[in-house]
Amino acid sequence: MSELFNEIRELTDRYPERKSAVLPALRLAQEHYGHLPPEALREVASALGTTPAYCRGIASFYDMFHLAPVGEHMIDVCTNASCALVGAAQVLEAFERELGIHAGETTPDGRITLRSAECLGGCDSGTVVSIDERYRQPVKPEDVPAVVEELRRG
Amino acid sequence: MAKAKHPILVLAGAEQGDLRALEDYRRVGGYASLEKARKLGPGATLEQIKQAALRGRGGAGFQMGQKASFLPSPGQAKNPIYLVVNADESEPGAFKDREIINRVPHRLIEGIQIAALAIGAERCFVYIRGEYLSEYEVLSAALAEAEAAKLVSVPILVHRGAGAYICGEETALLESLEGKRGQPRSKPPFPALVGLYNSPTLINNVETIATVPKVIELGGEAYAKIGVKDSTGTRLFSLSGDVVRGGNYELPHGTSFRELIYDCGGGIAGGRKLKAIIPGGSSSPVLPADQVDLSMDFDSVQKAGSFLGSASVIVIDERACLVQLALRISQFYMNESCGKCTPCREGTRWIEMILRKIEQGRASMAELDLLSDVCDRVLGKCLCALGDSDAMAVASYVKHFRAEFEAHIEQGGCPYGDTSSLVGVRSPVDEIYRGRIGQEAAL
Ligand SMILES: Cc1cc2nc3c(=O)[nH]c(=O)nc-3n(C[C@H](O)[C@H](O)[C@H](O)COP(=O)(O)O)c2cc1C
Ligand code: SF4
Numbered sequence: 001m002s003e004l005f006n007e008i009r010e011l012t013d014r015y016p017e018r019k020s021a022v023l024p025a026l027r028l029a030q031e032h033y034g035h036l037p038p039e040a041l042r043e044v045a046s047a048l049g050t051t052p053a054y055c056r057g058i059a060s061f062y063d064m065f066h067l068a069p070v071g072e073h074m075i076d077v078c079t080n081a082s083c084a085l086v087g088a089a090q091v092l093e094a095f096e097r098e099l100g101i102h103a104g105e106t107t108p109d110g111r112i113t114l115r116s117a118e119c120l121g122g123c124d125s126g127t128v129v130s131i132d133e134r135y136r137q138p139v140k141p142e143d144v145p146a147v148v149e150e151l152r153r154g
Numbered sequence: 155m156a157k158a159k160h161p162i163l164v165l166a167g168a169e170q171g172d173l174r175a176l177e178d179y180r181r182v183g184g185y186a187s188l189e190k191a192r193k194l195g196p197g198a199t200l201e202q203i204k205q206a207a208l209r210g211r212g213g214a215g216f217q218m219g220q221k222a223s224f225l226p227s228p229g230q231a232k233n234p235i236y237l238v239v240n241a242d243e244s245e246p247g248a249f250k251d252r253e254i255i256n257r258v259p260h261r262l263i264e265g266i267q268i269a270a271l272a273i274g275a276e277r278c279f280v281y282i283r284g285e286y287l288s289e290y291e292v293l294s295a296a297l298a299e300a301e302a303a304k305l306v307s308v309p310i311l312v313h314r315g316a317g318a319y320i321c322g323e324e325t326a327l328l329e330s331l332e333g334k335r336g337q338p339r340s341k342p343p344f345p346a347l348v349g350l351y352n353s354p355t356l357i358n359n360v361e362t363i364a365t366v367p368k369v370i371e372l373g374g375e376a377y378a379k380i381g382v383k384d385s386t387g388t389r390l391f392s393l394s395g396d397v398v399r400g401g402n403y404e405l406p407h408g409t410s411f412r413e414l415i416y417d418c419g420g421g422i423a424g425g426r427k428l429k430a431i432i433p434g435g436s437s438s439p440v441l442p443a444d445q446v447d448l449s450m451d452f453d454s455v456q457k458a459g460s461f462l463g464s465a466s467v468i469v470i471d472e473r474a475c476l477v478q479l480a481l482r483i484s485q486f487y488m489n490e491s492c493g494k495c496t497p498c499r500e501g502t503r504w505i506e507m508i509l510r511k512i513e514q515g516r517a518s519m520a521e522l523d524l525l526s527d528v529c530d531r532v533l534g535k536c537l538c539a540l541g542d543s544d545a546m547a548v549a550s551y552v553k554h555f556r557a558e559f560e561a562h563i564e565q566g567g568c569p570y571g572d573t574s575s576l577v578g579v580r581s582p583v584d585e586i587y588r589g590r591i592g593q594e595a596a597l
């Protein structure tokens with residue numbers, strides 16, 4: 001059995017029912033593969049005692065799972081109400097300029113994916129940007145070049 | 155800060171920083187309420203919560219003690235009783251649960267243990283939104299410390315979501331926790347009888363549960379004297395938008411929007427004029443500026459035609475085009491609709507589509523009427539409150555700011571031109587339309 005399979009089995013022990021571990025299991029698989037290709041879904045399914053189609057149905061429901069390849073780094077820029085009022089549109093545009101892509105795309109070298117996001121729960125100091133699941137706030141348009149430079153170097 | 159001295163309860167002791175370390179929380183009397191509750195026993199503990207008239211802080215404002223009393227008593231129940239804490243916090247404008255977890259995680263853990271004792275729960279689950287990775291780590295670390303100190307007698311599992319606003323709706327949350335797509339269940343049966351794994355389940359918001367230790371410390375009766383009638387105690391008001399000092403301000407219910415926005419938040423930068431207030435997160439109907447002296451309690455805000463909801467106050471100044479704001483909010487609900495029921499799945503799309511046409515100046519007056527009509531057809535016909543939220547919110551913008559909608563239609567575009575503070579705002583649904591996200595392409 002693969003390491004991933006064993007790790008998922010350990011997870012399931014924490015829940016009253018095995019299937020409850022599907023989110024953490026998919027998260028582990030995604031960390032392992034970078035996204036969720038068919039073989040990842042098959043592996044999760046067999047560890048949970050369910051089918052790959054079931055796992056695909058779950059993965060497609062939640063924003064944090066990716067069925068197709070994404071960049072090594074993920075930039076989520078909140079564009080919801082509070083951030084929008086304080087200039088989220090300009091921050092998103094600054095990222096687009098700096099990366100040379102539109103929101104929703106990945107840089108051609110496969111390094112960075114940019115998305116606009118719904119409220120991230122940091123509305124008092126917008127614009128909130130989540131980079132690889134770590135928040136930066138507030139981010140102003142003029143901060144963007146340094147943020148991107150840091151990611152490109154890192 | 156506000157002029158009058160007011161009690162700080164949920165964030166007590168953390169005014170200058172945080173109480174993440176058990177030692178620090180102990181120093182301000184932490185876990186004494188749990189000890190007190192253990193001496194009182196389940197019945198008397200629940201009685202204190204009832205006397206406090208503690209209303210839920212997650213949105214609907216239902217009394218916690220009353221909800222808990224719908225549960226079977228532990229002896230009667232065939233299945234184990236569960237306590238589930240809702241830390242999904244994804245309502246646009248809301249960021250109070252995050253602050254509670256970051257600054258007083260032990261108060262939440264203590265509240266969970268007291269509530270579990272009061273209802274005879276066998277296990278507890280905290281469902282935390284997937285994006286809150288740092289908060290997950292803070293809470294997990296605090297939990298490990300509390301467990302090592304033998305303070306946790308009812309086991310707690312912290313479970314991360316994976317990005318879906320709808321999982322904050324309590325039955326969608328349960329589905330998600332059971333390993334399914336987060337789609338709401340039809341009610342009844344209510345979770346108190348048939349909840350997680352068909353077991354009796356009490357679901358409460360983070361702030362509600364984090365208030366419980368103070369209720370036990372002060373006693374229910376004394377707690378109920380804080381705030382106003384039917385809206386007891388203090389509240390973390392999340393203040394954001396066009397305001398100088400946003401943030402969470404813990405104030406008693408009954409404080410006015412004016413005190414929050416101007417005394418606590420320093421008012422609006424540049425002396426600009428207030429245009430509108432969103433009182434309880436983006437799903438609550440907008441209030442025009444002349445409501446600024448309204449008292450922030452459940453009943454007053456409801457009488458004014460809105461909801462206090464999660465007490466997430468978004469300040470909007472005169473620069474904002476409210477058609478753009480309504481459009482952005484409608485895009486959120488459309489994007490987050492789980493698609494299970496037709497009025498919401500179809501209605502949220504229609505609402506977004508018409509608003510987009512109005513914003514771009516391509517709509518006719520008949521389409522503005524159609525917008526109101528669609529809102530009517532969604533309202534009250536959905537399986538959960540998400541569809542209603544969209545319809546009520548959008549209808550409120552049209553009601554209070556109709557002239558602005560008409561101006562877009564008459565002038566063939568935004569009367570603000572590019573001076574609106576919201577000009578150029580985009581949303582995730584724009585990317586879906588463009589088919590750019592890898593995930594969408596693969597589906
Ligand atoms: C679409 C939708 C989203 C919701 N999101 C949340 C949320 O993120 N957090 C929360 O505590 N309650 C949320 N609620 C309310 C819950 O369904 C439930 O009423 C609440 O968790 C009960 O806790 P309380 O009584 O302590 O407020 C949401 C409701 C709906 C309809
Ligand atoms: S109202 Fe919307 S979110 Fe709620 S169940 Fe229906 S489709 Fe799903």
Ligand code: FES
Nearest residue numbers: 078083120122123
């Ligand atoms: S609106 Fe951007 S974090 Fe809430």
